Each structure stands twice: as C-alpha cells, then as structure tokens.
Amino acid sequence: MSPRADAARNRSSLLSAAVEVFAEQGVDAPVAEIAHRAGLGKGTVFRHFPTKDDLIAAIVLDRVTRLTELASELAGAADAGAALLEFMRYAARQRQQLDLSFLSADLGVEVGEAQLRMSLAITALVDRARAQGALRPDVTGTDVMLLMCVPNDVVKHVPDARPDLWERYLAILFDGLRPEGARPLPPF
Template identity: 50%
Template sequence: MTDTTPASGPRADMIRNRRLLLTAATEAFAEGGVDVSMSEIAQRAGLAKGTVFRHFASKDDLLAAIMLQLLGRLTDLAARLLEADDAGTALRDFMTAGVEALAADQAFCDVIGRPSLQHAEVRDAIGRLGDVVEDLTVRAKERGAVRADVTGTDVMLLLGGIHQTAAPLLDTDPLLWQRYLELTLDGLRDSGARTLPHPPPVRLRLSAPSTPS
C-alpha cells in the first residue's frame, strides 16, 4: 500500500515556514511598502527573525520572491485571456487586473529600481509577461479593438502610469484608479485616433547589472 501521509520533518517545516514568510511579507509590504522591517515580517509569520534570513538572505531577496509571485499571476492571467473570444475585452480585463494589483500593493511600485529587479529570475519574469501582453495587444489590434500604433510595452507602462496618477488619493478614494483606467482605455481605441507623435518604446526588458571594471 502506498503511504499517502503528508510529508513531515525538517523539509516539511522549511516549506511551511517559507509559505508563512511569503504570506506575511506580501501582506506587510502591500500595506506599508518596502520600509517594513524584517523583524515585523517575522513577527507576523510567528517565526524567529533568524528563520527569515535562513530563507532570504536580504530584504531584496524577499521582495524578489514576492515580485515573482505577482508577475507569475499576471502572466498566467494574460495567457488565459489569449483564449477569450473578445480580444478587446480580454485586453481590458488584463489592464483592469494589473492596475487593481498595483493599487492594492504599495510595495510593487516602491520596488521598481531596487536591487531585487537585478535578480535574473525577476528580469526573466518581466520578459515573459511582456511577451504575453504583446500577444494580447496584437490580437486586440487585429480585431480593430485598439489603435494600430499601440504596443504591449505601451500597455505595460500605462498600467504604472494609471496607478501613479491615482496614487496620491488612493488612501481616501481607493477606487479612483478606475476613472483613469477608463480614460486610458478611451485613448487606446482606434476610432478617430490621431497619429502618435513619437515612436513606441523598446521592449520592456531589464538588462543584467553591469560588473565593475
């Protein structure tokens, strides 16, 4: 008979502790941004501070792990939406989910430019998300749902722009981002669109950190 008893012992404890840490850190960073201390995260998780550092050598390593989770969720969503019948609604649904995620997570925007983005896995994850968003955007253009000169990189950058526009007032008006999302979506539509005055940006891919000479 095959033993179906759940795994136990040190390995099971490590898996459990890592899950507790990621959950606690995700909640803490979402509420307080990246200045939340590792001690507070350990306390939220009900673990010793030393346990945090056994799993994550630095706060940037922990932020990278959280970013990978969020980027993975957005990439999975975009991939599922590629199968939707209505390409325009699919792009809209992705942008709505993306801005909503940013509005709910103060740390995600805080983390841009931090060393955690120099993790190869994070750079690769951003590249994968960019590829799928490009496919979503191309599909929407082919259906005439959005203007012909918009790119997936435009879409990804607009997500941050929408959030930053609403960010100063989100504490008192947490759904304000919906207003600016709708204004942006109107600008993406092809009907009566003027030619954009500047070419699109290059693909949103982060380069590896340079090594000192």
C-alpha cells in the first residue's frame, strides 16, 4: 500500500474511532482512547490532527461534506419532496450518532466554506420541493437547515427514549412543512 493510501486509511480510521469515542464519552475523551480504538499510536493522531479541535473540525467537515453531497445528489430526484425527507432523515441519523451542535468554537475557514456550500445545496433541494408543491411556499432552505436538528433535540428530553423515537418527530415536523392546511408564517 502506498504511503498516501496508508495515510488516508489511518485518517479515516481515526475519524471513525473519534466519532465512536466522542459518542460514548463526550469530546473530553482522551486522545489515547481514540488512538487505541483506531488501532494506531497517539503520535499518528497528532500527525493528522495536531489538536483535539482539529480533530473535531475534521469530523464536522466530513459530516457537512457528506450532507452537501447528498443534498446535491437528491436535488435531481423526480420526487423532490421525498428526496428532501430522505435528506432530513439522513441528517437526523448522523446527528443521533454524534451530536456536536453544542460546539460554539470557530472551526475554521474550511468548515465555514463547507457549511456555505451545504446551505446552497439544501436551498436548491428545498426550492425544487417547493416548486413541485411538496412544501409550503414560505419555507426556505434556512428553515430546513435549522429544523434538521429538531427531531434529535426533542428526544433528548424524553427519559429512556427508544433510539428511533426521533423518526416520530421528523414525521410530525415534515408534515408541518407540507402545504396542506398551512397558515402564513411570521416573518423571518
């Protein structure tokens, strides 16, 4: 295996291990645990990610990139409403796996630019769904970006919630985005 392929594999292993460890122990989990879970040494972690913030930024960048790619792919679907629901379901599953919404730190220019690209891709998906009549006319891409977090956030307040309970709230939320029975929204 080439050194580049080896480095890419190590990076991927580290990101996967970090997601698992952070989901179990929180972002204060020791880097040594992440290295151990990835089957690598601590030095390898720090070669790829000099600080824990760099590691967290890489996880966020990876997630935002995946969401952007999916939104772009689904924007061409024949049924844009079903495509938007599929996108929101994927986003909720990702967030259920590891919720990093509490992060308030600046994650860098690269993450900021990726978030902008994601916003544009989601807006295109929403615009198509709205044009097909699957969404109420006053719903925006920004609305959907903010609402993507709701299903998981609601479930946090339910003691001993089933792992798939978020799907119930996604269904309720998505029904609220549909044009049937919609009343005008307050200004944005």
